[in-house]
Amino acid sequence: MSEPNVLYTTEGSVATITLNRPTVLNALNRDLMLELRQCFERARDDANVRAIVLTGAGRGFASGADLGGGGGQRMDSGTTLRTLYHPVITMMREMPKPIVAAVNGVAAGAGMSLVMACDIILAGQSASFLQAFSRIGLIPDAGATWFLPRLVGDMRARALAILADQIPADEAQRLGIVWKVFADDQLMAEAGKMAGKLSTMPTRAYAMIKQTLNATHANSLADQLELEALLQTEAGRTEDFAEGVAAFREKRPAQFKGR
Structure with missing residues (x-):
């Protein structure tokens, strides 16, 4: 074989x-x-x-x-x-x-x-x-x-x-x-x-970072600002964001799950 x-x-x-x-x-x-x-x-x-x-x-x-x-x-x-x-x-x-x-x-x-x-x-x-x-x-x-x-x-x-x-x-x-x-x-x-x-990091955020960077050369500034706003809203609703904030407040390492 x-x-x-x-x-x-x-x-x-x-x-x-x-x-x-x-x-x-x-x-x-x-x-x-x-x-x-x-x-x-x-x-x-x-x-x-x-x-x-x-x-x-x-x-x-x-x-x-x-x-x-x-x-x-x-x-x-x-x-x-x-x-x-x-x-x-x-x-x-x-x-x-x-x-x-x-x-x-x-x-x-x-x-x-x-x-x-x-x-x-x-x-x-x-x-x-x-x-x-x-x-x-x-x-x-x-x-x-x-x-x-x-x-x-x-x-x-x-x-x-x-x-x-x-x-x-x-x-x-x-x-x-x-x-x-x-x-x-x-x-x-x-x-x-x-x-x-x-x-081990917030990979949902990484996916959205890639999405914004892929779009940047085709978008106007106004379009890119709107895309950032849309995706930041989505990122702010993830479990990883909640965990990141909690870890920061509790002064401990974050345990991100990619969710």
């Missing part, structure tokens, strides 16, 4: 999703993307899961589309993107639970798009990031042209996309792509620690 293209494990309230084609640096093909979508659906629908870690097996996070196999070819790129990539990227951004990326090794092409779709991005010291598309006559996709300008600004996004330079983890952190960089042998422990902490 062949190994799954994506591994799914849970520990406590944290689900870890691991891209699992290490012999090809986790190149993205049809089967992997379908399994990845299933794993995110599983994490989304499991009430016991309150935070997610996304990483890659072996020496790399994801080297981009698998140009050596039929499932990853982009000669019918629009159909491939709409059916395989767009549902995953959309699901990640709409996921009502925080997603922590643990980038080990290279994240290139659509692999970098998967990273940027996460909420908090951690990287190992040897990680690198590459908008590889122009090297083979393509344009950035899987959300890259949406994420990059918002993370690094228009001028840097244009340079990264056009020049297709491979940038190391420290440079990615300086540009605003990565939140923190750790020694390679500490990356997964640190990602697990962060996800574990997030899973």
Whole structure:
């Protein structure tokens, strides 16, 4: 029986999703993307899961589309993107639970798009990031042209996309792509620690934070203020808010339940 293209494990309230084609640096093909979508659906629908870690097996996070196999070819790129990539990227951004990326090794092409779709991005010291598309006559996709300008600004996004330079983890952190960089042998422990902490926090509020941030670039200030007011009303009615206030008044650690 062949190994799954994506591994799914849970520990406590944290689900870890691991891209699992290490012999090809986790190149993205049809089967992997379908399994990845299933794993995110599983994490989304499991009430016991309150935070997610996304990483890659072996020496790399994801080297981009698998140009050596039929499932990853982009000669019918629009159909491939709409059916395989767009549902995953959309699901990640709409996921009502925080997603922590643990980038080990290279994240290139659509692999970098998967990273940027996460909420908090951690990287190992040897990680690198590459908008590889122009090297083979393509344009950035899987959300890259949406994420990059918002993370690094228009001028840097244009340079990264056009020049297709491979940038190391420290440079990615300086540009605003990565939140923190750790020694390679500490990356997964640190990602697990962060996800574990997030899973004990008011995750209903996290879901609403993601909703407001997703809307901010399309909304006017007035629309965004109204969305904040609507969601703050909803947040104020949660058990977590009541617990947070009670814990503050009683000078004790809060016990959030994500409700």
